Amino acid sequence: MSAPPRETVDTAPVDAALAGFFTDGTRHLVGAEHTRLWAALRDASAGGKRLRPMLFHSVYLALGGRQTDVAAQVGAALELLHTALVVHDDVIDGDTVRRGRPNVVGTFAADARERGHDAERATHYGQSAAILAGDLALAGAVRVIALCGAPPDSVARMLDLVDRALHLSAAGELTDVRLSLDGDADVPSVITMEHQKTAVYSFELPLQLAAVLAGAHAEHEAALTRFARLLGIVYQIRDDLDGMFGDEAATGKSSVSDLREGKCTPLMAYARTTPAWAQIRPYLVSGTADDDAAARVRLLLEECGARAFVEGLAEELTGEAREAVAHLPEAPLLDEWATAVTRGARAA
Structure with a gap:
């Protein structure tokens, strides 16, 4: 980022x-x-x-x-x-x-x-x-x-939000492992997992805690939560793109690690629906991918349209996130956050 x-x-x-x-x-x-x-x-x-x-x-x-x-x-x-x-x-x-x-x-x-x-x-x-x-x-x-x-009622509400985030993060983490194990997920399933694993605790929870501590109205908190949900998914999508196509020096992430681990990302879920999957899948399940294998998979992901699809999805969700809070006074600040997240290449 x-x-x-x-x-x-x-x-x-x-x-x-x-x-x-x-x-x-x-x-x-x-x-x-x-x-x-x-x-x-x-x-x-x-x-x-x-x-x-x-x-x-x-x-x-x-x-x-x-x-x-x-x-x-x-x-x-x-x-x-x-x-x-x-x-x-x-x-x-x-x-x-x-x-x-x-x-x-x-x-x-x-x-x-x-x-x-x-x-x-x-x-x-x-x-x-x-x-x-x-x-x-x-x-x-x-x-x-x-x-x-903080006041006791605010503390109780914040603890409840932390509890929710922990439950959903645990569910998302285990789902991530299962999807990589089974290797048969579609794009909506992967997006749901990424929402639970990353977006809930990294984006929804901070904004919800801010709303509770500042005494914001329920409608205000709901708009912030929707913004955070969408932007958190974009954040993880950008991480997936950076993990496959980014510069390691900028991202701090190996360009072959997701491939070696068989990670089920939106890129792979989309590629699974294309003829290119027959050539990509062996690299994903071998657990021994090297730089040459990663370069080959990157080319296949571009040729089959997976990269363009996922980048388009990130752009679409970012637009929805901005719309969710366009009516709020803090919209300019949130727009800055959206811009920072959508640029990718981050280590956080």
Whole structure:
């Protein structure tokens, strides 16, 4: 994703709230291994563009919100939730690196190998650490919301929204794995999965929390939610396009990883309906695709019309998102967000 709107660039309050969370958590540490786990989780939360807190904070201010200390805590909770899901996602995908450095799995697996354990046992140790670190981040996100200092009725509503996001994200994550396993999904099924897996917690939840904390009317919140749903799907579609056609230096994502993992993206779902699928499918199921294979698949996806279809879908959904909030006072800010998301090439 390109640079977010300029109103959202100050992440210092969220960073300070996160620092406070991790400092406070040290009072529970019971040994060297626990301390390393907490440090690895803190490292996992560092870096990235703070997309979700910035989206939340910019819309909260646009809605007239002024509880800056409370907003910083909510922003920190959103980042902890994102960290938890990312750490768990790395386990699901078998990844050991994120943002160009070892992730929690990679860090603890390397430690086990240095102590003389074989690769299988070292990986198990690393994945165990990542599951536990993600669990701590999930619990932390809920705790930070509960203690953010907002009125009790607002806290209850925000916790309910977080609960919904967790349920739908879990459903989307498991569906993603199943679709890749079965390899028979159509485009609507993939879009539904991407809504649940990404759009709900990355876009709907930040805007819903902003609306609740700012005291927006139900109709206002509903319009923001529709905007967020559509834009979140576009965000994931752009990620799928970047994963196949983007410049690795700009996206931070391997151009062969989705192919090796057999990811069921809208590109592949559309290609499945074309004669080109017979040539694409073997690359998707082999699990051993290299750069030459990726180049061949890219050409086939362009020739069969999959790339043009998916890019057109992203453009169509972006237009619908803008229409959903065109009547709102904060429409100009939301339009900036839509522009940033639709440019793709992001690492968040």
